[in-house]
Amino acid sequence: EDQVTQSPEALRLQEGESSSLNCSYTVSGLRGLFWYRQDPGKGPEFLFTLYSAGEEKEKERLKATLTKKESFLHITAPKPEDSATYLCAVQDGSEKLVFGKGTKLTVNP
Amino acid sequence: GAGVSQSPRYKVAKRGQDVALRCDPISGHVSLFWYQQALGQGPEFLTYFQNEAQLDKSGLPSDRFFAERPEGSVSTLKIQRTQQEDSAVYLCASSLHLREQYFGPGTRLTVT
Numbered sequence: 001e002d003q004v005t006q007s008p009e010a011l012r013l014q015e016g017e018s019s020s021l022n023c024s025y026t027v028s029g030l031r032g033l034f035w036y037r038q039d040p041g042k043g044p045e046f047l048f049t050l051y052s053a054g055e056e057k058e059k060e061r062l063k064a065t066l067t068k069k070e071s072f073l074h075i076t077a078p079k080p081e082d083s084a085t086y087l088c089a090v091q092d093g094s095e096k097l098v099f100g101k102g103t104k105l106t107v108n109p
Numbered sequence: 110g111a112g113v114s115q116s117p118r119y120k121v122a123k124r125g126q127d128v129a130l131r132c133d134p135i136s137g138h139v140s141l142f143w144y145q146q147a148l149g150q151g152p153e154f155l156t157y158f159q160n161e162a163q164l165d166k167s168g169l170p171s172d173r174f175f176a177e178r179p180e181g182s183v184s185t186l187k188i189q190r191t192q193q194e195d196s197a198v199y200l201c202a203s204s205l206h207l208r209e210q211y212f213g214p215g216t217r218l219t220v221t
Contacts, residue, residue, distance in 0.1 A: 004151075034209060043113070043200055043212035044152065087151055094165060095140060097210060099151030 002027045006088055006100035013078055013107050021073040021103045023088030033071050034097060035064050036087040044087055078107045111135065113213035115201050121219045122191045130186045130216045134203030141184050142210060143176055144200040152200050158184060159206070191220045 005024045013019055025033065032051050036044035048057045050066040057064050061082065063074045073086055085104045089097040114133040122128050134141050139160050144152035145168075154168040160181040169176070173192075178184040188195055198217050202210040 031207075032209075036212075041214075043202075043214045046209050046211060049209050089151070095157050095159075095204075095207070096142065096154040096165060096168070097144075097152070098154070101149070101151050 002090055002092055002098040004088055004090055004098055004100035006086075006103050008103060009101065010104045011106070013075075013105070015079055015107055015109050016077050018074070018076045018078070020075070021086055021105070023071040023073070023100060024069060025071070025088075025090050026069075027090045027092050027098075029092050031091045031093060033066055034089045034091065035071070035073055036089065038085045038087055038102070047086075075105070078105075080107045080109050083107045113201055113203055113211055115199075115213040115216050117216060118214060119217050119219075121221060124192060124220055125190050127187065127189045128191055128218065130188075130199050130218070132184045132186070132201030132203075132213060134182065134184070134201070135211060137205070138203035138211075139181070139206055140204045140210075141178055142202040142204075143184070143186050144202065145170075146198040146200055146215070148197075155186070155199075188218075191218075193220050196220045 003026045007022045035047040038044045048064040053068045085102040087102045089099040116131045141158045143155040146152045156176045157165040158178040173189045175187045198215040200215045202212045204210040
């Protein structure tokens with residue numbers, strides 16, 4: 001059974017203080033690893049897809065990386081508007097996504 | 110362009126009532142998914158359609174849950190005889206085949 005574990009559960013940063021969120025996974029045949037951002041009262045917003053170990057993708061202050069067992073979401077010089085819950089999900093041979101519980105990020109000004 | 114839309118955004122039902130939740134996917138997306146999200150948790154898979162065919166319903170928690178997509182576009186998730194444990198946010202997502210999924214805003218169901 002596919003499993004996704006995200007850590008930490010919650011993270012508080014000061015504006016400009018860079019950090020990383022972790023996503024550990026076990027999956028039988030990884031087709032893709034997905035990162036989403038979710039704001040309160042809204043649906044998840046797609047950020048990145050990673051397909052193979054060693055792959056990296058960047059978007060503004062966010063960079064996602066992938067190894068055979070985990071993925072990291074690096075946040076460089078975060079701003080208060082980066083505050084949200086970040087969700088990691090894996091996809092195996094089926095179409096469905098298996099999500100972790102998320103990391104709630106708060107960036108204080 | 111238009112994203113995934115869901116209605117209603119909020120639904121309050123008395124225990125035992127039937128409810129129907131609607132999802133309008135992004136135009137042209139063949140795959141449609143329903144997920145259930147409890148407070149403080151990640152979304153959990155319920156069911157999946159490719160066009161009008163329901164290919165996976167392994168996540169539906171009981172036979173009180175039923176989903177359909179008769180014309181391969183709009184989908185409805187129906188919950189019969191609602192129970193308090195059904196209270197959650199129900200998310201719909203759509204995608205092109207084997208690509209990233211785009212989510213709607215969700216329907217928050219509260220069963221009293």
